[in-house]
Each structure stands twice: as structure tokens, then as C-alpha cells.
Amino acid sequence: MTNTVHQGAAAIATRVRHPHFQGLVTDAATAVARIQDGDTVAISGFASAGTPKAFAPALAERIRRVRAGGGKLSVNLLTGASVAGEAESTLAEVDGVALRMPYQSEPTARGKINDGRMDYVDIHLSHVAQQVWEGYYGDVDVAVVEVAAITEDGKLVPSMSVGNNKTWLEVADKVILEVNSWVPLDVEGMHDVYYGTALPPARKPIMLTRPADRIGQQYLEVDPAKVVAVVPTDEQDSETSVAAPDAISQAIAGHVVEFFRHEVELGRLPAAGLLPLQAGIGNVANAVLGGLAEGPFTGLTCYSEVIQDSMLDLIRQGTVAHASATSLALSRTGLAELVDNIDLYREHVTLRPQEISNHPEIVRRLGIIGMNGMLEADIYGNVNSTHVGGTRIMNGIGGSGDFTRNGYVSMFLSPSTARNGAVSAIVPMVPHVDHTEHDVQVIVTEHGLADLRGLSPRKRAPLIVDRCADPAFRPMLHDYLDRATARPGAGNTPHILEEALSFHTRLAATGSMLE
């Protein structure tokens, strides 16, 4: 029996306010006894926030016991995006996951995937709910969803992320609810859960026209007959820590802010509030948001997946009027700030299902400015976001394609080098493409910004090299480009196929892309 079930009856009654659900209170070990070999299990969690806390350890323990008894037990694991690292690693360590979808960012799981011991389906986050509804992953046997509370009338107060929870609760045969008493009850009212999606031909327009619009309801719903266990927990979300911006991140942020200024000057972005911003997770994105804190823009809005610490600062100082996302991925400091000023943030933050936060219809309508990280770009503007050396998965495409493909301006940001200068983020040809030349509009490194809009491939290439590549790599890239272009029948996109991947083969052979 875990410690969680020992929470006082009073604490449980505060969080589980409906008698039917009170009768289902149990511990995680009992709850996971429902899970069978080959089950498809869909759990809550997006960028660590809202991951069920008791589920992974209890399931890993059960897997160990079943195997010790000569049995078999592994599951297909569906989530919102990444989940808390401990949950991901706990299950990967016991080889408990046969198929993983749609995103991970944890070393143990990554290792299993790259060793071919875990199937990984790396799809756009806006496609997950629809593909599960379409039946591509078979039946969902069990949903495990963390909530902040169960109300008197049996509705669910979502916790720190929404992700695919609405879908999981709808499609699963059985539901396990983790009721986490650490989640501040004051988050109630911050969520907007839209119940209007459907499979075609029954789909209707989604009537959201501004990031602050509320089109749904505050609560998740569940059919009580499907709920097989209610597990009380009290663990905090694991922290999404962010490094203080270094000189490189700050330089990148500077180019981005300057670009916005320039676009406003040309009348291509509205001076009042620009357009809704989307920023990926990580230090560079955090630095860009930090850069915006210094002005000159106000009345900004964000329509994104995650809210990081820097967003809270922007809201607090009034630079950002509203931030819409599907997850609160905060550091300990950020979490404390959120809880201390929950009334402020409830007014200026909306958490939505990821189907809506990343929806192509909304991304196109709002005119999102997408800013995502990358592993590398090639000289023609194709971007690799996922596969190191073209073969080894890093994390996954996540939502970057959702915002890049349908947004208003699509930007990719990265330091120009990695591994102490041995690896260039600008290469002749990327060995894996996640975002094509048709979609990538702006590339930014600490050296500068290449605006590719309206340019042919031959015009893009020198711009990307001269603005974005590290000076140590520019002569090699120019030499490649010059020789490729000089060949007879060089084509619209000149390449020398025998050398196109030479930066990567040299890196593998010598430890450096430098000659």
C-alpha cells in the first residue's frame, strides 16, 4: 500500500466530493492490477505537468512481479506529450512500454527507442486525438488521468495540464483518476475544455477568434460507470528548470525582437500586440520571451503549448495580456509564483486541450508567429528537429509542425554550433527532414537572421550561410554551394549527392564536422 492512501479522510473529502467516487478510493497498486498485458494505456501529462504520480511506479512494480512469476506484461503508452521524466524512465527501465506515442524527451526511453526495443510513433500533437478517435491505435483500454478534484456533481477539475485528457476520458474502456491534493484548488476556472470536436463529416467551425476566448467549460467530464479507481496523491509536479539566458540565447533573442520591429515598420505585423506568439520549450525560447520583457511591445498574446517561467514574468509586468496553452511547465520558483498570485494568472491564462492549442484551424486563423528550436537546418531551409545524424531520435516533432505549417510566420532558432564548435547547425543537406523548405520562413542563430520568405532556393542558400552559420563553417559551406551550382544541370536546388551528407559522415568518423 502506498503512502498516498493514508491521506486523511478529511483531505480526501475536500478533493473527492461525490459519494460514488469516494467509494472508489483505493491505492495505486490496487488500481494498476486492472492493467493487462498488451493494453493500450493513455495517461495525462504534457511537458511534465499533470503526469499521474502514483501510476508509473505502481505499474513498474506490478510488471516486475508479473515477470518474476513468469508472466508477461507491457503496454502501449499514449500521452499528451512528454511526461514527468521519472514516470517515463521508471516504465522504460523495466521495458514496460511496447509502443510509445506521441512524444518523449527522456534519456532512458530515448535509448530504448534508438535500440529498437520500444516502438515510437512521432506525430504532430494536433493529430493525436483525431488519430485515436479514428482508431489507428486500436481500443484504449485504460485512461489514467490526474485531476485536482472531483466536484459534488461528479465533474473533474483539471490539474496543471489538459493535453489529451478529454479524449482519453472519452475513449477509454476503464478510467483511473489520480486526485492530487498538491494541485492548488484555485486553478479551478483556469481551464477551458472544448467539447465541440467530432469526427468528420460532423465537424463544425471552432468559434475561437482571440487567444483569450473561452469556448468550452471549466471541467472535464467522465462517465462514472467507467471509473474503476480513484487514487489520492499529493506529489508536486516535477520541475521544468530553465537556465538563465546565456550570451548566445540573448543574441538570438535580440535578432528576433529586431525582426519584429522591422516587420512592424514595414506594416507586415500589427504594431498593437503583434500577432499571437508561440514559443517552444527550452532556454532559447525562454530567452526570446525574456527579450520581449525589455520592450517595446505591449499587449502581446501567446497561443502556445506550454507556459514557462518567463511567461509569468511577462504577464505580471503587463507585456502579455493573455496566454493560452495546454500546460504549465514551470520551475519550483515559477510554481510558487503561480500559486502566490493565482488570481492574477487565472485571469490572464487559459489552459486548453492540445487538440485546440495546436489546432490547424485556429493556428491559421489567429496568424501565429511560431518560434521553435531545431537540431539543424540545411542551406536551402529544410529543418531537422528530431533525428541526430539522421538516425537517432532526440525527442520528437511535438507541436512544432502544427505551428510551422499553418502559422503566419514560421521561425526556427538555434545556436550555430554544438559540442564546442565541432557541430554546425547549418549543413549542406539535413539527413532527416521534419519541416520542409516550403514551410520554414526564418532561421535565426546568434550570428543573425535569414528571412527566406519569397526567395528561391538559390537565393536562400548564401543568405543562410552568411547570416546564420558559424564563421568557422562558412568557407566549407560556400565551397560546397559554389561547386554544386557550377555543375552542368545544377538544377533549382544544387547539390552534390556524393558530398551532401559529408558533414555528418565526417562527424561520425572524426568527432567533428570541421575538415
Place this chain on the structure above:
Amino acid sequence: MTNTVHQGAAAIATRVRHPHFQGLVTDAATAVARIQDGDTVAISGFASAGTPKAFAPALAERIRRVRAGGGKLSVNLLTGASVAGEAESTLAEVDGVALRMPYQSEPTARGKINDGRMDYVDIHLSHVAQQVWEGYYGDVDVAVVEVAAITEDGKLVPSMSVGNNKTWLEVADKVILEVNSWVPLDVEGMHDVYYGTALPPARKPIMLTRPADRIGQQYLEVDPAKVVAVVPTDEQDSETSVAAPDAISQAIAGHVVEFFRHEVELGRLPAAGLLPLQAGIGNVANAVLGGLAEGPFTGLTCYSEVIQDSMLDLIRQGTVAHASATSLALSRTGLAELVDNIDLYREHVTLRPQEISNHPEIVRRLGIIGMNGMLEADIYGNVNSTHVGGTRIMNGIGGSGDFTRNGYVSMFLSPSTARNGAVSAIVPMVPHVDHTEHDVQVIVTEHGLADLRGLSPRKRAPLIVDRCADPAFRPMLHDYLDRATARPGAGNTPHILEEALSFHTRLAATGSMLE
């Protein structure tokens, strides 16, 4: 003076019914005198239909004369998609086009692009109007738009395609109208021109929920003050001819129809009418539509770019209830059939701006089944639609990305080999990616169909090889895959970078991908 201006005054009065516009009637030579060196000229035309007939010859003639006099004259040319081959080649032959956007499919233009003598910006067709509005192509100096007639109150009856004409008429400083008396006046009422798009943050939901919905108006509008010339013409649209389906196309069509049957059986597609179909241009797409004529599906709808001959057959026999597109790209026989039965087709066909026919919001909402051709796919499901050998442009991405990225099921169809078996359509790695592994769901050749949905890269690869590759190439592909997968640290997507492009380098060296 061209022959067109000699049309009788009575004929002109029938087509140009407003006195202001009657006063602007002139010939094409006079009209193109308005065009200056460096101008951006946006013309009508989508898949040959609705291309201005007098403009290209007159501009080419003017370019020759200006250059003979020591002057300079070339333009940036924007269109809907491809235009009539003669118009494209006439201007390319005189090197009259500095920059071309967004699509071409003509040998002379293709040659100039691949020689680096014409800049080509190859973008998604759903992005064209928005990017021009955003100002990425500078000012549009002149629009040249073919219409069927100008009404008594100065409205424009569109001709055989809509394309970007609404946008061209709105953004251009000067407008030249070609009024083509060949276009049957009975097309009036077939068009639905939506005037509700805007730049963000002013965008609203587009309230179209079925392919037959009408959300706009029958006519195009133009500010009469911008119109500088009205040029009468009477030339037919050039023909989009289609070969009778060969055994390979029929085999591909058979696999597609069987797939639909299977999906209906599993409850993943509605038995009544499936979901709206999109089919690219060409013989394979035509064969698939032909295959649908044999049943068992009825009440089908299409939401696509072009209507080809086979669609008329499907409408006539009642298999297709409604077809929405932006262009009528027909053979001579098809054109005659359309004109002879215009009342039937006006009821069952809607022509829309390409911004709407390809709009991500609508494509996602309707749940389009996208079926597009390709040059080649790799063993992991990345698709090259545009660049032969990774360098030489064929046509362009066109609308394939619009339907693939946001649709419900995304299929790519191709014969398994080209050049008498020397070229495989399935290769280890494509040297150019237009559609990524995250978006490509189904690949079909005459040998079979690979359903990639829900599969990891390592599961996809043998399926694609065994189902889709020509048997002559299967051992080579399996050998590559086996050796790549056996390497230490093979990764999520095993490759041997030194050999990944070897099919293409061997083809260049020996004329065949076979060893």
C-alpha cells in the same frame, strides 16, 4: 493589332455590358504597354484553365521590341498554379520572367529554373494569397484576369478557373481584363467567391461545413478606377488531355478502392459517401476516379483543386453528388460534355478561390482523403514530389501539402518504377523531402498498398518495401535496411549515410538504380 479586337461590336456588347468598361476596350498590344521592367504581374490561370489568352504573346512581343531597342524588360510572374503551356513557354523563351511563383509544369520554364535563369518560389497553394497580402512579393503592379463577362453593374463573371483572381484584383495597382467570348455564358452561377478572408488579427471562422456549401457570391469584384484595359478574346482553354488508364494505373486504383472498402468495414470511414476526396492531376488520379465509377460507393463528394474528365463522368452517373474545386481542367471532349450539359454540372460543381479550395481550416474540418502523385518515397515514408535527383525541379509542390498536412487520410500514389524499370519509386532516402514521415500515411503502387498509420519507422520500412517496391529492387532495399538496422546505435530510423543516396548516384553514373 491582334485579331481579337476585331470581334464585332455586338459580341463585345454581350460580354462587356457596362459603359465604363466598354470605353476601355482595346487590344492586348496596347494593354501590355502598361507593363514596365521589374513589374510584378499577377495573372489568372489554374491548371491551364482560365489563363489569359492574349497577354503572354503580346508581352513577349513587347519584350522583344524593347530589347531590340536596347531596353530591359522582364517581370515577376504570379499565377494561380500552372497556366496554359503556351503562355508559360512564350514568356520563358524570351527570358521574360525574373521570378515565378507558385507553380509551373512546362518544359521551357522548368529548363530556365533548373539553369538558374528564373527564380522559382515553390510554395503551398493555400499560402499564396496570404503571402501576397502580407507583402512578401512587394507591390503587385498589374493583374491580368480572364473573365467570361462584365455585367451591367460592373461585376465580373469568372471564367473556367478562380485561382487567386479575387486576390489579384484586390491587390494590384492596375488591372487588365481579358473578356473571353469562348467561355460559355452558362458558367455563370457555378462560382462561389468568398470575400470573408482577412489578415490576422481580423480573421473569422469560414462557415463552410460541406463541399456543396455556398458561402460567397457568384461574381468577382473590381474597382473600375484600377482597370486600364479590357481586351476581348475568343480562344479556347488549352486542353488537359488524359490518357486512358493503363494496367498500372488501374492496379493502383484497385488498391485504393479496396482500401476504402476495408476502412468502411472497420468503421473508420463512413459507408455513406466516405469523406470528401481530393485527387491530384494526372493519369493515376484519373484512373482512381475511374475505378470509383465501378462502385460500390455512391453519394461521394470531392473537395479538390481541379475537376478532370473522369469527375464529369462520376457526376453524370450519380456516383459523385458534388465536386468543389478551383479549376475545370478538361480535355476537348470534357469541355464539350461540360458545355452540352451545363445545367447539370452547374448544380453539382462549385468553383472557389484556391485560398478556400485548399484552406487548412476547411481541409481539416471536412476530413479530406488526399490522393496525390509523387516522384519517389523512401523506406520510412518521406516523399519527394518535386526534385528529380534532389536538384532538378519537375513541377512544384502545388496543393499536395495543403491536403496531406491537414487532411484525414493522406495517400501518395505512383507506379513503382520509371524509365523502363531503371528507376525505383521506393529508395533508401529521398534526396528532397516535400512531405515528411509525420504526414504521409498511405503509399500505393501497382504492387500494393502500405498503410503506415500508427507504425514506428522500423515497422514502416519492411512494409513499404514488400508492398510497394518493384520486386527487382526489393532485395537491394532489404539488404540496405538489414545492414543499417544491424549497426550499433542504429537508432529510431536506421540509415547508412554513406549509402543512403546511392540509388541516385548510381542512376546518375550508370543510367539505372539497379546494381
